[in-house]
Structures are given as C-alpha cells and as structure tokens.
Amino acid sequence: MMRFLLSLFLGKFIYILSNWFHLGTGSTWPGHVSLMINLSFIPFILSKNPNLSIIVIAGTNGKTTTAKLIQTLLEKGGKNVFRNKEGANLLNGIVSALLRYSTIQGRINYDYAILEVDENTLPLFVDEWKPNTLVLLNLFRDQLDRYGETDTIAQKWKSACGLLNPSSTIIANADDPQMAWVSDHSKAKKLFFGLSSFPKQVAHHAADSLYCPYCSSKLSFSSFSFSHLGKWHCRSCGKKRPEPTVSHSPIYPLEGAYNAYNTHAAILTSQSCGLLVDAKKALLLFHPAFGRQEVIVVKEKKVQLFLSKNPTSFNESLSTAMQAPLPTLCMVLNDQIPDGRDVSWIWDVDMESLDHARTIVISGNRAYDLALRLKYEITPKAFAQKVFVELDLSNALLKALSLLPDQETLFVLPTYSAMLEVRKIVTGRKIL
Template identity: 30%
Template sequence: MNMRTDIILSMKLNVFLSILSCKISCNLLRAIKKGGTALPGKIALFFCKDILKHVAKNIKVILVTGTNGKTTTCRIIENGFKQARLNYFSNKSGANLLNGVITSFCLASSLTGKNRNDYAIIECDEAALSQVTEYVNPSVILITNIFRDQLDRYGEITNTLNLIIKGINKSESACLCINADCSLCTHISDLSSKKALLFGIDQKIYDNLTKEPKDALYCIKCRHPYTYDYITYAHLGGFNCLNCGYRRHNPDIHVIELINTDQKGSEILLKIVNSQYRVRVNLPGAHNIYNALAAACVLHAMKIDDLHILNAISTFESGFGRMEQIIIEDVQTNIILVKNPAGFNQILNYLSMIDNNFILVIMLNDQSADGTDVSWIYDVSFEKLLDIQDKIAHTYIGGSRAYDMALRLKYGGLDINNITIEQDDIKLLKKALAHNIPVFITPTYTAMFNLRNMLARQYSLKEFYE
C-alpha cells in the first residue's frame, strides 16, 4: 500500500473508533441515568479531531442560535418536517455546545459515518456557533434574538453579537433567518452578503407592558438613542434611529394582526411573503409568537409548503422544561425555564393572564450553565407580581441561591410571610403539590435538570433526551 492509501485507512479507522466510542459511552451513561449528551462527544473528539466534518457530510443542516427560544423553535421546526414527511434528526436533549452537537451527529450515523437522515435540526449555543460552522456548512442559520445573558460567560450583548457574526462568516452559503424586530439581529443582515429572510411582529402585543431595562438602547451603528413606533417586549419592536436612519427592516414572514391572546395561546394573522393566514400559536406569550415566526421563517427557507408550516405552528408540543405541562399526583404542574431578565419578564406577563389561584415556585442556581453572576434577578420586574398577589396562594423558593431570590422579592415589596424557602427539591415539590392547585415552577437551567431528573425517577416520566 502507498502512503495515500495508509492515510485514508487511518482516517477511516479514526472515524470508526470515534463514532463507536461515542455510541458505547452514550449507551452506558444512559443506562445509569446520566444523560449521555456532552461527554460522548468529547470522547469522540479524542479519536478524531474533525469527526463533525465527517458525520455532517451530505446533510442539510439547520442551525438555530440566539439567546432565547432556541429549544421551542427547534420543536416547531421539527413538527414542520414531520408534517412534510422529511427524515431528520435533532439534538433534542438541548446539549448545544460543540460536544453535545457531535454526540447528536454520531448517534445518528452508522459506524462508517454515513447518516440515514437527509436533514439535521441543531440547536447551537451562540458561543459555540463558530466551532460548529468550522466543520459544518449549514443550509440555514436562524438567529432568534439577542439579549443580555450570563454576564460571566458572554459579557455584554455586543460580544454575543460578535460571536454569532464570527460563526456566520465561517459558513459558506447559509441562508440567514433573522428577527427583524431586534436591532442587533437586523444589523447582522446588513453586514452579511448572504441571503436573508426576516420575521417580525407589526404591532404592540401588551397594553400594559412590563417595565424592564432594554438591552439595546442605542443605535448599533451610530450610538444615538433609538425611538420606537411600538414595542413588543424588551428592546424588540419598531426601532428607529433618527440620527443615521437605521430602522426596522420590512419582514418577509410577519404577524400583521394579533387577533387574540390568552393563557393557552395566541390567534394571529400571519403573512408568509404574499399570502395571509389565520393561525393559532398553541403556546402562550409574546416570546412564543416569535418562536413560531422564527420556525415559519426557517421552514419557508427550506421550501416547505405553507400548509405544513401552519399545521406545525398550531399543533406543536412544548419542549422539555419550556412551558412543559405535566400531571403530578393529580396536580397540574407547569415547568418554565428562566435564565435572563427578558425571558423571566415574559413569564411574569404570562402569569398575569392566569385566571385561577396557583402556587409559584422559583428555583435559582448559580452553576456555570446558569451563570455564576445572579445579579440579573434585579433586572427582572418582580414588582409585577404585586398586581396578581391575590392569585398567588403561596410562593416557594429553592435552588442554591434561594436566599438571594427571597431578598430580591422582599425588595420588590412582596409579602415575606407568603414566601417559603426550601432547598431540598423533593420537599419543595411535595409542599407545593400539597395545596392541590396548579403549580408553576420557574427554574434556572441546572435547577430544571435537577428537578426534571428527580421527577423522572419519582414519577416515571420520560428522560429529557427522549
């Protein structure tokens, strides 16, 4: 054999060992209920440093990035692919760093690196985007939004913006799907020569908008303060710079009328390029309207029929821990991930729509996946809870930083006598369920995983990666 043949055989062996080790380690970890999402990918890298390039070959990849809404948006896109009967795989576990993405690709591949699917729907962390696009040439990159998130990890939002731009620049020919209502996201379309489709909402959503700090007060181009024709929430809406003329671009996929919104969903008049449709988004809140629009934008970019897009929006189910509703001991229990001010304020808007009395549970952790700096809770408008305190039968607080959260609520004017701190998850859940009324649990990332794993063991619920 010549040297070239030796190199090819060595490469094939490395790919084989990489995928095999990933599959074996994943199965072993899941057998002992340890998830098996990121570590198998790390092991795969040990045998083949560019394994992702091999297992992503000949697959049409959709990368979904941005601060909020990635997981739910991926679930809606998946539903659209199911409607269109396209074969795909996804990183359903939500493991969206490089190792987790590698795990998902390896698990969907044969031992020789061939994939049985034509498409991949991949949630990708903003900071990991450039690592993934180093080896994957996506068909579509979706940027949901950009908010301040995990200051200890990302820094200020301009750093997040630059991380996303870096990842986009490494891709060769991706179509960009961009939130037209986010001044930071729209800036990306101005900088890139790649084809872009925009999505947005053409009107305000809330009559009584939660007062909250805006993450993008000043024009990204000239630093002059923005004015707004309307605001949907946070810094999203009809932004306009009177100094340099930078303003919201006209979207391709957009809500032209918000017909109705309630605690179960929203009725919207949706325009997809030149066609208008009335459709119901079957999860509540402004953020889920945006998630539906983002998914519709991707599906349209992939040339999926409008009918399948509408069915995807109206029939999708919530993702793991994202407005997830389960019945525990005959009590309706809702798990809603929170991780930054913009997202938490949307949940407070949602809670204000609840008609009946309920139990509120807030679980705050400070591990690396949550963000070790918890000062962000002071940018959440917990004072809005004062408007609905007659509906909140009791508030329970858990997690490693429970006392910090209790102090924040006290500063917000909430009745400390109606608040209980319980840092044992099992005891916390039992106390909340004992009221025998609906429970709304708002955990940060690791608190959600700890809670969800406990529920899987105690009540035989499916694992997060299933």
C-alpha cells in the same frame, strides 16, 4: 482518512457503549473523543454527506423550542430530520449527534440536521462548516460570567455571518436590532420574521440593545414586544427594522410573545426550505420541549414548568403565569455552571406583578438571594403572608402543591439545572 475513520469508529463505539450501559453521557462524550482524535471531524463527515442540509439555530432564548417546532414542520413535510440533544449545544454535542445518526461508514441518511448551538459556539461551527440555513433568534443578557457581554457576542456573530456564501440563508429576528446588524453585510440570502402586533409602549428594565448597533445613538421604538424587541428605528443614521416576511401564524402552540417569535422563525425556515406545510395541522399536536411550558400531572394536580434562566425569560414566564387570577408559584434559583454562577440577574427581572400572587414558594441553592429580591419588591405584608423559603426542593414542591387550590395550576419557574431537578422529582417517584 485513517484519522477520520478512527475518530468515527471510536466515537460511534463510545456512543453505543454509553447507550448500552445507560451512562447518560451519550450526548457529549462521543463527540468529545472524536474531536480529540480529529479536530476537523465536522467538515470531514459533512462533506461526505452533500445531501444533508444543515439548519443551525442560535439565540439566547428559544433555541430548543424553535428546533422542535422546525422539526415538527419539516417532518410533516415528509422529511427525515434529526437534531442534537438540548443542552448538548457545544461542538462536542453537535459531533455526538452527527455520530449518533451516521452509519458506521459515516453516511447520514437524513434530509435535515437541526442543530441548536451555544452563543459562543456559533462562530466556531461556522468556521468549520457553512450551514445551509442559519436562524438568529435574539441576544439578551445571559450568564455574563460565561458568555461575556452581548456586544462581544454580537461582534463574533457578525464575523461568522460574514463568512457565509450566497447559497446560505439567514433567518433573522427583525425586531431585535442586533440581529439586523449582525446579518447586515453577509452575502447570504436574508429573510426576516417578527411580530405584527406589539403589546408594550415601555421597555423592561433588562432591556439591552436600546442603542443603535450601527451608530451607538439612542434607538427610537414605536412599540415593544418585550425586552429590547420591537419596532425600532434610528433617528441618527436612519437604519430601521427590516420588513418581516412572516409576522403571524394560523396557530400558536405555546403561549407568550417569545413563543410567537419561535413559531414565526420555524414557519419561515420551513418555507425557505421550499416546503409548503399546513402549519395549523402540523403544530396542533405540538408537545413542548422539556421544561418549556411543559405540563406534568402530580398528585392529580397540574404542574407547569417555565424554564426561567435569564431576565428576559423570567419576565416572560412571569407575564404568562400572572395571567391567572391568583397564581401559586414555585421559583427555584440555582447557581450551578449551566445556570451561570452569577445570580445578580434576578434584580433585572420585573417582579412587581408578584404582589398579586397567592403563594410563592422559593427554593434552590441560592433561594435566599431570590427571597431577598422579593423582600425588596413586594409589600412587607404580602412578603410575610405569601412567601415561603424551603431549601429542600422536594419539600418546596410539596409545600407549593399543598397550598395549591384544586383545579388550579402550579407554575414552577426554575433555572436550567433546577428545571432538570424539578422534572426528576415530579416525574420520578420521589414525591409520589
């Protein structure tokens, strides 16, 4: 008990300090300290708050957007909700969020905590506490240097799902074969979301799970939405895509098939929480999370950020941006820790469509790798005329803006750390 109180006080104290002095460390550091003093801080504080429902969101792509969508729906339903800060999705970030929203006595006066968790953190969290709702979005190859292979993660998730009680609910993506497999033997209640119409007949190059997670035979797909997501069945063992409960929405606040999945996941989650919210009304004024199709006006021109952090999200960003007739793009590739130090994934992105871009400005500390990727993809003529490498990010953005025709949008496709840098430049004074 003493240990718990000490970890609570100290964590809370550090949170207040870092807030006061604008240290910018408030999203992970308080949790880090609390966990150092008390390893079982999470079960301690959550068992003191039996009325707080925990919604955990896991997946390679779409965690932050889905968390924000769920928050919007639940708040419209009159609930008090908080979520952890984006990116702060390891145990220390989650504990920091719990500290931030708790009183000094450890009471959390909210109805729901929406927690996005890192792929490797999901099993750790479930070990500590069984969430009321677990949302499983997808698994794509992402930062193989940090996360390892998707099969390894899927195996860990399966074990985590196996620990859940019948009182928990798993909300899983029916179109991702691995999500069906991961949740299969869990005692928890299972609900599925998916798409109702599929645009593609062929798989992307980066497709990961084209082999049956149950029996390793080649899966059959009657159609794809993107990557390995689609209407799948296995001719060998007979497993097939579960029937989704939610597969359409009256409104899609963000473009792209991947955001349709996020929207469906959020609607299904709010339904399973027993809330009858008018999604159309609730999501009409939805503001995207940082860098996720976020629009920022710079020098009277529209800049739209499409976080592009792995082959799947890059492909989807491109297919949205390339809907414009002759788009101007700025692509920024970094290899910092949050981006993954291995940049080989850019070769798994389908870039043929970039032949039809007006201008492509390339930046980031691995700009030459990305330029090389384009050199071997588009025609030499297009490469010579359209592609500009500018290592300095401010100059790159200025260059792209100067080549951008009036009334058009500049599409910026950055990796994670690059997205934060871009935001800093375009929202700060640096460029204005």
